Amino acid sequence: MKKIALYAALLCLSSSLFGYTLNGRKWFSSGEATFHLNNSNGPACCISSSEQQSEISAGVRAWGIASLGSATTLSGARADGVNVVSWSKLGGTTLGVTNYTTTDTSQSVTCGGNLFYRFVEVDVRFNNAFKWQTSSGCSGGYDLQGVATHEFGHVVGLGHSSVNGATMYPSVGACDFSTQSLSTDDKNGYNAIYSCR
Numbered sequence: 001m002k003k004i005a006l007y008a009a010l011l012c013l014s015s016s017l018f019g020y021t022l023n024g025r026k027w028f029s030s031g032e033a034t035f036h037l038n039n040s041n042g043p044a045c046c047i048s049s050s051e052q053q054s055e056i057s058a059g060v061r062a063w064g065i066a067s068l069g070s071a072t073t074l075s076g077a078r079a080d081g082v083n084v085v086s087w088s089k090l091g092g093t094t095l096g097v098t099n100y101t102t103t104d105t106s107q108s109v110t111c112g113g114n115l116f117y118r119f120v121e122v123d124v125r126f127n128n129a130f131k132w133q134t135s136s137g138c139s140g141g142y143d144l145q146g147v148a149t150h151e152f153g154h155v156v157g158l159g160h161s162s163v164n165g166a167t168m169y170p171s172v173g174a175c176d177f178s179t180q181s182l183s184t185d186d187k188n189g190y191n192a193i194y195s196c197r
Helices: 002-016 049-061 144-155 184-194
Strands: 034-037 067-071 084-088 096-111 114-127
Touching (some): 096 144, 144 184
Parallel strands (some): 034 084
């Protein structure tokens, strides 16, 4: 009985050491994780098309394995064989959404005791109904780079974190630019997925 109590205590302690969650999917190579931006239908307020591309690109680069490729006219959330980043009206207060369009469950790898299936296609959409801004000035808008960094955390295989202040925390306020930089929890989650290639 003492061994069971000790095991339960250790299990609770180990799960409280991190807040990140894994979604059981990963890119098997960086070449598969190239994303193509469709900037048409972007937000009406406060950020130019070139600023959109720059801010989204910074969010992609934060994670290492993904990259931003050429532009596209395709839109997201469709299984078309292309990883697309695009704009659309999303429901409620959703700033961005990541759609796991295609996963190959016939290919898997185990890393650190966690089973991961191979991503084939993932699309990201940002809500064009919101006011988006850059860190150079803010008047009630949302940080596109920070939200892009969060969405691309999902792209690399992370779920939400319970650590307030982590990029993968499930909410962010207007004019909050703190999610542009990865926290220790975000980095630990990434390493739990990609420390084994």
